[in-house]
Amino acid sequence: MKVVAFERTKQGTGASRRLRNAGKTTGIVYGGNVDPKMIELDHNTLWHALKKEVFHSSILDLELSGKTEKVLLRDVQHHPFKQLILHVDFQRIDVKKPIHVKVPLHFIGAESAPAVKLAANIISHIATELDISCLPEKLPKFIEVDLSELVAGASIHAKDIKLPADVELTVHVAQENPLISLAVQPMSTMLDEASNSPGKTEASAI
Known part of the structure; x- marks a missing residue:
């Protein structure tokens, strides 16, 4: 541009x-x-x-x-x-020297994830960009995060993301390995399960 x-x-x-x-x-x-x-x-x-x-x-x-x-x-x-x-x-920038820059994350496959299809989980995006390092010519416009294998209650961290060739996480991101996405059960479902649990029924009967 x-x-x-x-x-x-x-x-x-x-x-x-x-x-x-x-x-x-x-x-x-x-x-x-x-x-x-x-x-x-x-x-x-x-x-x-x-x-x-x-x-x-x-x-x-x-x-x-x-x-x-x-x-x-x-x-x-x-x-x-x-x-x-x-x-x-x-x-x-110097085209011959690595740069570090925050690149947007594009999330794909959420609709087919077991966490959504089988457990009615909601996938929460904790981060929307990632700090990476690469040569200028290798800089990706965005990085895809595949959610299609995410199961109920599971999460994706920075090191779990498949990066393009010759692209690396910056040192501090690799060390911290921050949370990127998380599959969680909706609060309404948790409340319904709690109200229908045996313990709750017995307590109400007493």
Whole structure:
């Protein structure tokens, strides 16, 4: 995906406010062997781009001053209550060096999972993205999590997910092995079973 930016010379609160009033968003590009650059972008174009999942997990082509750089979106600052983007950060990347980035998870096979079909469990998604490490050219747009074999009461952790070739979990994720998905019995079913249990019946009779 391509991002068009322009160099920003004026800084400060007043300058940023004037840019926002003109339909612009401030930003910065950093990393690599060159100095950080202050930039500005068209707000509406950026707003629509940020709605696309792929924009957050892809290598972007940033056009600035007639040159194109490979970058990753690293941070977005939103206004607390207005539909307004205040600032964005982009990081330059070296195509020969591994990067770490959070990639969205796409869950598949839930409707055929034994936990759902046989036990009427609900599958809860604890995480919706995963922090991975790979070379830029190997960066996946998303990672699929297959739930088709999930049984009642079982769970899926980060290390259980089949990753694409040449893609690894970042070190801290591998160490922590966080919970990703969990099959749980609905509360209404648990209450019904408790009310119909022998112990409950005998207690009521007494």
